[in-house]
Amino acid sequence: MKLHQLNTLVAIADTGSIRAAARSLGLSPAAVTKAMRELEADLHAPLIVRGASGVAFTEFGRALVVHARLVLGQLQRAQAEIESLRGGAAGKLSIGVTPWVALTFLPPAVQRFRERMPDVQLEFFEGLLAVVQPRLRDGSLDFSIGRPAPASPQSEFHNVPLFSTHSAVVARRDHPKAGCRSLHELEDAEWALNWDTASRESMADNLFRRRGMRVPRTILLAHSLSIVLGLLAQTDMLSIFPWPLVEVMLAKENLWALPLRETVDETIVSITSRRGTPMSPAAAYFLDCLRETIDKGARSQDPEQKRLFHSIELLL
Incomplete structure (x- = not known):
């Protein structure tokens, strides 16, 4: 396998066709086709199936795309690290961010990072863990x-707790x-929750079952904060x-936090990365900026900052 072949394979996966991949790479369609035929010959396995509507990947092709992305991504990280060591911090940093962190702590952390590393291209993906896991994997x-993946010694992901915070039940005003004061008064309510499908049962245990409550019949899982806000406003x-x-x-969306006596839920926000993959200098510095933003906010005497950070406990 050669690097230009892996690069071509990933370009086809990203664009969906031979012609589009050729345009993105600045090559002719014939050159892209040749690279794929040579790669298939080297591996003695079909990778793509050509059709009128584009190309589809075989089982072999889908498996190889994951490894190709890892190889190319690691080479990009190596190049960025060498540039950083030479004093020319550049390259790209791709980060998945759970929506509520993006709306609270992310902007000042980005500003702090840009002051030190203005030449590093930042790329953000909004999503829950189930959405970003495939991108971490490849x-x-x-x-x-965001929320950490379930921990196990065999896990392909590595979690480092960043901070913890508590939650509240919210509704339109x-x-x-x-005016409810207890979760038990909400047993017949309908819920729109920004939970991962994989963690639904554990979350239901923490919130309902361990308090002797039945799990509500209607729990809509919404993988978008905008969808949740729309449902809260209209239902x-x-x-x-x-x-x-x-x-x-609260004020911006005309929402209300129910004055419940119980502590609703403790959220652990973690840094999740692929196990065994070294962190680039840019990635390490961005995390420093995020920690500094949270620490500074927690110690601020500004009333608005105090409200934002009063429930935060920095863990790292």
Whole structure:
């Protein structure tokens, strides 16, 4: 296998056709086709199936695309690290961010990072862990910031806790249950939750079952904060927001945090990366900027900053 062949394979995966891949690479369609035929011959396996509507990957092709992305991504990281050591910090840093972190701590951290490394191209992907995991797996993300993946010694991902925070149950201000004081009063409610499908059962255990409550019949899983906000505004659904997001959204979105006696949920926000992949200098510095942003906000005497950071406990 040669690097130009792997690069061609990834270009086909990204664009969906031979012609589009050729345009993105500045090559002729014939050159792209030749590279694929040579790669298939080297591996003694068909990688793509050509059709009128484009190309489809075989089982062999899909497997190789994952490894090709890892190889190319690692080479890009190596090049960026060499540039950094030479004093010319450049390259690209790709980060997955859970939506509520993007709306609270991300902007000042980005500003801080840009002051030190203005030539590093930042690329952000919004998404829950189930969305960003494939990108972590194939190397197109350096790391993600959000709920950690389930931990196990065999896991392909490595989690480092960053901070913890508590959550609140939220609804529109004129919701019929806006004055409820206990979760038990909400057993018949409908919920729109920004949860990962994979963590639904553990979250339901933490929130409902361990309190002796039945799990509500209607729990809509929404993989978008915008969808949750729309549902809260137009229906009697409830949701759960981390407190920093509550502080940002209450007045802006006409929401209300129910005055519950119970602690609703503790959220651990972690840095998740592919196990065994070294962190680039740019990635390490970005995390420093994020930690400094949270630490500075937690110690601020500004009332607005105090509200935003009052529930945050830095873990790293």
